[in-house]
Amino acid sequence: MNTAKVSYNIQKKLTVCIVALFVVKIVAWYITHSIAILTDALEYTINVVSCFIGLYSLRLSTIPRDENHPYGHGKVEFLSAAIEGLLMIISSFLIIYEAINNLNHPHHIARLDYGMYLIIATAIANYILGYYSIQKGKKNNSLALIASGKHMQIDTYATIGVIIGLILLFFTKYIWIDSVVALTFALLIIITGYKILRHSIAGIMDEADKTLLAKVVKLLDEIRKENWIDLHNLRIIKYGSVLHLDCHLTVPWYLNVVDAHKEVETLEQSIRENFGDRVELFVHTDACLDFSCKICTKKDCTQRKFDFIKKINWTVKNISTNDKHRAD
Helix, strand or coil, X not given: CCHHHHHHHHXXXXXXXXXXXXXXXXXXXXXXXXXXXXXXXXXXHHHHHHHHHHHHHHHHHCCCCCCCCCCCCCCHHHHHHHHHHHHHHHHHHHHHHHHHHHHHCCCCCCCHHHHHHHHHHHHHHHHHHHHHHHHHHHHCCCHHHHHHHHHHHHHHXXXXXXXXXXXXXXXXXXXXXXXXXXXXXXXXXXXXXXXXXXXXXXXXXXXXXXXXXXXXXXXXXXXXXXXXXXEEEEEEEEECCEEEEEEEEEECCCCCHHHHHHHHHHHHHXXXXXXXXXXXXXEEEEECCHHHHHHCCCCXXXXXXXXXXXXXXXXXXXXXXXXXXXXC
């Protein structure tokens, strides 16, 4: 089973659990009439909606590539995460509104202890589900699962704030404490929502993932073969769980097509051994020119025109450019 289908099945299970937790929060609000619990449930409504959006996006990402989508449907995960980040920001402003309204018009609260028990239970379950979602998202390279997991964990922090407010309210009877704590965690939700939104837009715009690029470059430099004279124009684009990598590999000009293809296969195999089958590679081979001799480490070359001067270590800066005249 491919990673997209695995992520989709995980999201289905998470959606069922999230809907169940939402029902528990509504019950807690109904029996207490607490504005803080209502705020928590209101924020969680966005989580429920986001879960269904994430489920739909992951369902699309399992559809094989077709004529209209030659690179597959994985990009929809970025759109899903972007919507989730935006909804988190919107929900935080709703929380702020409710908290300020509660300061001006305090509500009567009943059976607070029962409400706290229910909210504490949802907080624990929510954090565990969030951690599970993030770990599975990282394993399957699913931005939708990672975004959902982070949202769930932030929900837990917000719920903890609500619980702290409820405990203080229970002992002090100061209703304003509840609103102050809610306002504090609303700001935290805004920050997290912005980060998710920013990361999603970067993926939609094919912004370079410098961390991932550095990891790939480091690997290539470590496994570098004698016939790999140089590497340039390296680019990585994400399509959901799939990584599309293309580059130009400079090899000795006298290699025949079969030998040059073997060098490409070696490179591809090394990449897949470290990053799995989710990597799609397109490698273009270039024939070395006279100036390449100065940076070529091949010892038994009978066609060398110039003495070897220095080995060029591959870095993110020089491997992602079109600079083929490094030795000049």
